[in-house]
Amino acid sequence: MIHNIPQPVLEEEFTKLVEQDSNMILRKGFSIHAVRQGENEVVATVKEARSGNFHDIIARHLIACDGHKSKVREILNIPSEGEASNQVMMTIHFNANLRPVVGERVGMLFWIMDPLAVGVIIGYDLSGTQVHISQMDISKRPLEWWTEEMCRAIIRTAIGQDVPFDILSFRPWIFRRQIATTFQKGNVFLAGDAAHSFPPTGGLGLNCGLADVHNLAYKVALVHQNAAGPSILSTYTSERRSIADVYSKQSVKNGKQILALVQSLNTEGVEDITQARQNLTEALKNPKQRQKVDQEIEGQKEHFDNSKRLLMPHITVQFSRGARVPHAWISFTGSNRQGASKLRQKPIDVSYVTELTAVQVNRCQWSTLDLCNPNAFTLILGEQESRENPRTSKVQTRFQTINIQLNVWRLGIDFDVVDQPWFASEIHRGGLLVRPDQHIIMRISHSTSRDKIISFLDSHIGI
Ligand SMILES: Cc1cc2nc3c(=O)[nH]c(=O)nc-3n(C[C@H](O)[C@H](O)[C@H](O)COP(=O)(O)OP(=O)(O)OC[C@H]3O[C@@H](n4cnc5c(N)ncnc54)[C@H](O)[C@@H]3O)c2cc1C
DSSP, rough: OOOOOHHHHHHHHHHHHHHHHHTTTOOEEEEEEEEOSSSSEEEEEETTTTTTTTTEEESOOOOOOOOOOOOOHHHHHOOOEEEOOEEEEEEEEEEEEHHHTTTTOOOOOOEEHHHTTTTTEEEEETTTTEEEEOOOOOTSSGGGGOOOOHHHHHHHHHHOOOEEEEEEEEEEEEOOOOOEEEEEEEEEEOGGGEEEEEOSSSSSSHHHHHHHHHHHHHHHHHHHTSSSSSGGGHHHHHHHHHHHHHHHHHHHHHHHHHHHHHTTTTTOOOHHHHHHHHHHHHHHHHHHHHHHHHHHHHHHHHOOOHHHHTTTTOOOOOOSTBOOOOOOEEEEEEGGGGGGGOOOOOOOOOOOOOSOOOHHHHSSSSEEGGGGOOOOOSEOEEEEEEEHSSSSSHHHHHHHTTTTOOEEETTTTTTOOSSSSSHHHTTTTTTEEEEETTTTTEEETOOOOOHHHHHHHHHHEEE
């Protein structure tokens, strides 16, 4: 099963949502020029590209999502950490219909081993848009070597068949990781590539950026609503930076493993393409060399084999503080039928997954994550706790007093878990108190007092 949303498509969807939301204003064609901070405000000076005019935007907080070369990060003088690298990569963006070429072998990544075009094609949309990524090897292929004509030769070789295509762009980038030493300075926050940038080997960059703002948005909202103290904002760096650090190191490791595979083919550094192709053929014929190549292919498992381990070996299902609520399929049937109407979103439709039967499609409509509304805290209670319900009302009263919404979901009463008893048994005699960004504030056991729950909440929101 492959579910890939190409980034440009996702960005279009987000743009539509922003345009439709009366709380947001989208202005294009402005670049950030200066940032000044007072005690309770940030003044961002932006330059309009069309007129060259400068405008001041005054706000309480500023979230800088201005990419890996972040001007805001530069203005605030926030240094970055990471290893130096001289590995330059080239991305060629092209459009072609690759469906007749790949046939049944549909995938997202296609490895190209031919010495002229060695690299990888990311099939964003196999019928239309793709990118080819390769090592630039500056000493043999300097910037002037990369012309549109050369890119056409590379893509023609990579496709291997006579398919029409256009080169849309080609641009170099440096294979390295960079993590800002802090993601916050006063009332300004860095998010996305402005805070952390690392190679795309792992597909974690945008995912990491989205999780940054997921973490930050409800905190800023609570401070603006006077429901939380400013100390809640200082948890942003500590919670997000450690994750970006793990993602960045894993991405570099994945990238190095890919380069090791390429090196095992005996083609690197051989300038004559005919000779390099001959080396490749011989390497694959030679049993000893072939074994090395096979080993290097096996070495990519950590990156691509997500059947058992997800993307990274150290990710396991956790119910501990700070972890995201584990996903389990849930249902609203029988007396719980009303539960679904309390959710904001429509059911998930997985009917396009041909591997699933009609019954399975029906069971995969709602996730435990859907219980967590982005505007509210959530209490998910296990079966026994739901029935006895001794502490919940006091906790709810506390939330009402501080004017923060709390949604309570009782297993066996408001929803059921589908075929995943581990979720029910983990929270059987207690439950989970969850932040609006779907992460666990605390795990409640049968012996957790209501005062302890309230003190955890108070300390999280800084009151
Ligand atoms: C080839 C490739 C494949 C990738 N594949 C994946 C993948 O499969 N999954 C994944 O999760 N990630 C992937 N990534 C990473 C992902 O693309 C980035 O992490 C993501 O785009 C970062 O988003 P961002 O909004 O933080 O920064 P950007 O996308 O860089 O956006 C920054 C924005 O800020 C604007 N800007 C810049 N300077 C200024 C200024 N001075 N003033 C105003 N605006 C400014 C820019 O115009 C741009 O619109 C891939 C990256 C590459 C290169």
